Amino acid sequence: MSASLLLAETRTLLRARRTKLSAGLLLYAVIAVPFLLARPPAEVVSAVARWFPSRDPAFALFLFVWFDLGLNKLAALIGVVLAGGIVLDAEAQRMLPIYLAKPITRARYFLTRLGAAAIVFSLLFGGAALAGLLLFPSQVPGFRAPVFLAASALHLLGALSAVVLSGAMAVWVRLRLGAMLSSLVLLFTLIGTAFLGFYAPAWAPALTLNPFSQGVSVLAHIDTLRPADVARPAAILLSMHAAVVALGALRVRRLEV
């Protein structure tokens, strides 16, 4: 990966209107979630207490809604618009042959574009977590910053699968809109099943390869969080991301321009 190209791509993406729109959507989530949870019905609190045991049911409910309703859906959308068209957008604008005439291999070009998308995605979601850290302590009963930060870090790693899958899908499907639509549908399916292991614990093993399930696995250990509870799913997620990125890089080497 070329550092200067990565920096240039990241800067370009940071200035793009879609990044600003994404930041606006995340800001909306930061403001809307505490409002949504201001008066939760008793049956919601008791159901969530059953699925995510914690001495602070309100904090467990907050983490569930923040990740499920607030961040996961946005992760799919933002991941697809940041990475779902990489390489194909340059091809559509007839710029790809010019880029590839530079001293850079196709795989490095793909990795650099994907890396820039991942950096911007991380800045957006990291920024949302930091904004939340300022706002949530005063609005969420029983808010615990260390647990929130650990859960946010792992969730970000899981949510990065939206970038990684979309980027790989782009070079495998080769049709820009088809790739983006396929990524979005796949991501929504993964997100829709992310919490099934909490509702029906017998199904949890079947969700090992769902990155969004791994990304929220901290919710099973809210009161007893240990480094291993974050490190194990993080290792699984990193391995999955590496495999998907490798598949994308492999495919892009064989693209005909």
Add this chain to the structure above:
Amino acid sequence: MPPLLRAEYRLALARGPALPLLVALANLALISWIIPRLPAPVLDFLRHAFHVQTMADLVLLNDYIAIYLLLYLPGAFALTRVFVRPAEEHELDLYLTKPVTRRHYVIARTVPTLTLTGASGVVLALVTAAKVTVLHPPADALAVFTAVVTLTALVLALLALLNVVYLHLGEVDNALLVASALGLAPLIPGALFLYRPDLLTDPLAAALLVLPANLLWAPAWMPTIALASVTLAAAAITGLLHLAARRLEQHPRL
């Protein structure tokens, strides 16, 4: 039928509504497999939260969300071919130099997408009604069919609105972000109803806004509601198509 419209229909059919339809059918099958196997407390929670009763209702609640998204998203992506994608790829000027008016261009590129989305909706309505009647009895097949038709009418009206919004966007990525946000917006009252029912205590407001649970609350009224929805959607689509054509005729960048 004008040649351009005929060509666009042929292209839309070739690109195919088949794959999104197959994905939707697979989702309907998956939902019918998963929901009845969820633990009883989860099902009780959903029944209580969304004011529904039967297993068919619980399955349909998820079916309707899947159908809504799987009709809306392919339609929203396909409509980028009207303005956003040709503009981004600098092809719009080329299309508009052909002996075709801008109005005909908008109609030719929009109507096939809307027609195929509507046809997919009718197929999904038939399949969903048959599915719940066979797999999750007792179920009111007519109410289910008309509920999906209502959902389809809403999707078509939203797509026609999106088509106008797209005329203000010049990049596919921005357009898809806006399209997704617009598509998810009608589902927000459902989340509000789950977590803040105190804000939706008025029964009429809840019945109008809490999509898709509201499609399960008055099965006897669904045929009438579907008829009214289709009529309103047809009027909205006609008006919005006219507006899109006018906007393109007066577009400052062309």
